[in-house]
Amino acid sequence: MAAGADTGFSTRQVHAGSATAQASPRATPIYLTAGFTFSDLDESAAHFGEGTGFGYSRTGNPTVHAVEERLASLEGGDQAVLVSSGQAAVTVALLALAGAGDHVVVSEHIYEGTRGLLLDNLARLGVETTFVDTDDLDAWRAAITPRTRALFAETLSNARNDVLDVAAVAAIGAEHGIPLVVDSTFTTPYLLRPIEHGAAVVVHSASKFLAGQGAVLGGVIVDDGRFDAAASGHRFPHLVQTDRLGGASYAEKYGARARGQYIRESVAPRFGPSPSPLNAFLIGQGIETLSLRVERQSQNALAVARWLGQRPEVERVDYIGLDSHPHHDLGERYLTRGFGSVFTVTLRGGLEAARHVVQSVEVITHMTHLGDVRSLVLHPQSTSHAARTVEERERAGVFPGTIRLSIGIEDIDDLLADLDQALVGVPVLERETVVL
Numbered sequence: 214m215a216a217g218a219d220t221g222f223s224t225r226q227v228h229a230g231s232a233t234a235q236a237s238p239r240a241t242p243i244y245l246t247a248g249f250t251f252s253d254l255d256e257s258a259a260h261f262g263e264g265t266g267f268g269y270s271r272t273g274n275p276t277v278h279a280v281e282e283r284l285a286s287l288e289g290g291d292q293a294v295l296v297s298s299g300q301a302a303v304t305v306a307l308l309a310l311a312g313a314g315d316h317v318v319v320s321e322h323i324y325e326g327t328r329g330l331l332l333d334n335l336a337r338l339g340v341e342t343t344f345v346d347t348d349d350l351d352a353w354r355a356a357i358t359p360r361t362r363a364l365f366a367e368t369l370s371n372a373r374n375d376v377l378d379v380a381a382v383a384a385i386g387a388e389h390g391i392p393l394v395v396d397s398t399f400t401t402p403y404l405l406r407p408i409e410h411g412a413a414v415v416v417h418s419a420s421k422f423l424a425g426q427g428a429v430l431g432g433v434i435v436d437d438g439r440f441d442a443a444a445s446g447h448r449f450p451h452l453v454q455t456d457r458l459g460g461a462s463y464a465e466k467y468g469a470r471a472r473g474q475y476i477r478e479s480v481a482p483r484f485g486p487s488p489s490p491l492n493a494f495l496i497g498q499g500i501e502t503l504s505l506r507v508e509r510q511s512q513n514a515l516a517v518a519r520w521l522g523q524r525p526e527v528e529r530v531d532y533i534g535l536d537s538h539p540h541h542d543l544g545e546r547y548l549t550r551g552f553g554s555v556f557t558v559t560l561r562g563g564l565e566a567a568r569h570v571v572q573s574v575e576v577i578t579h580m581t582h583l584g585d586v587r588s589l590v591l592h593p594q595s596t597s598h599a600a601r602t603v604e605e606r607e608r609a610g611v612f613p614g615t616i617r618l619s620i621g622i623e624d625i626d627d628l629l630a631d632l633d634q635a636l637v638g639v640p641v642l643e644r645e646t647v648v649l
């Protein structure tokens with residue numbers, strides 16, 4: 214080691230004590246380092262050539278890698294790529310498939326950040342979007358063109374809790390060699406594993422249920438490892454053509470893993486939304502309790518939804534776990550372990566009733582976030598859905614009196630008592646006089 218007693222103060226302050234201690238930590242260590250030393254020139258050349266080992270944390274880091282392995286396993290996918298936010302995961306997934314002149318078909322019931330990405334940002338890069346209703350299979354089919362590169366939807370959507378028929382939409386894409394990309398943030402791999410139903414790529418905002426405690430942002434892209442060059446190569450020339458220097462294509466190098474490797478080697482590190490190893494560690498810790506949290510959140514959410522459905526102040530509750538939801542049967546088919554924690558409630562008293570509730574809750578927190586251990590509430594019309602027209606909002610199930618709940622793991626009696634006190638003073642209107 215170049216930091217013996219004979220070296221100077223400045224040398225010792227950066228080198229002394231940096232020899233790695235030999236130990237076997239049980240928890241995943243946090244490799245908070247920009248890069249990794251090479252033992253010799255051949256190792257560095259192999260890293261740059263074949264991508265072996267770890268060289269620089271933007272292209273790979275052991276803490277990040279451990280979380281990626283865990284997520285790939287839980288999703289039943291081939292590989293996962295962790296990025297810095299859910300928004301980055303959606304962006305990377307779509308940029309891996311579509312470029313200027315291309316087209317994507319997207320459910321109209323999606324997170325506003327994704328909608329904005331498609332309408333404002335990807336549109337400027339020449340990627341065109343056709344929006345369709347999630348459950349209109351004919352519309353999905355009719356929207357496909359020779360330039361279509363992806364079908365995209367959320368497995369369970371905000372605000373109306375629409376459920377995607379993953380198998381049916383994936384099959385429509387497969388007829389044309391087009392992958393179905395799903396945002397499974399609301400369902401998590403505990404409730405639904407879309408790859409088992411035919412989805413090709415799954416993305417999550419790991420900031421939500423995966424991390425679970427509202428401390429960090431993160432996102433993940435999971436690829437199924439089933440890229441079929443014969444069926445899809447004509448739509449994805451960047452995966453089947455020789456590289457810039459005339460070398461082997463991704464499909465030649467990686468076969469069915471071509472798309473996943475392209476995401477890992479080209480799109481994620483070049484656009485650069487790398488996760489911090491510290492955040493990766495916290496996401497990995499969160500995932501260790503995912504099943505326990507989501508199970509409890511789903512039980513609590515069902516109890517809250519049923520309770521709200523009986524209240525005279527409430528006009529409608531859009532929760533997939535209720536028999537009254539139009540997609541309940543589909544929900545039961547796909548979500549066998551619970552129906553998730555996020556749903557909307559529309560109060561008969563309109564905006565003023567919603568204002569009263571979000572400002573009166575005490576256990577439930579008024580904030581924009583979801584999938585947290587704590588219960589949260591938000592008013593979509595004035596926040597998440599403010600950039601939509603009235604008609605678009607109503608199609609999404611968002612009215613002035615709508616509030617969105619993300620139910621946490623608290624004791625159910627405390628949540629009901631909190632909502633009970635928050636509803637005091639909210640007008641009880643007859644159905645005929647409802648002001649949604």
Ligand SMILES: Cc1ncc(COP(=O)(O)O)c(C=O)c1O
Pocket residue numbers: 298299300301303324326367396398399417418419420421430431432
């Ligand atoms: C369904 C869905 N996808 C993606 C995102 C974006 O995730 P992030 O906030 O981690 O960038 C969100 C955020 O709210 C979301 O709800």
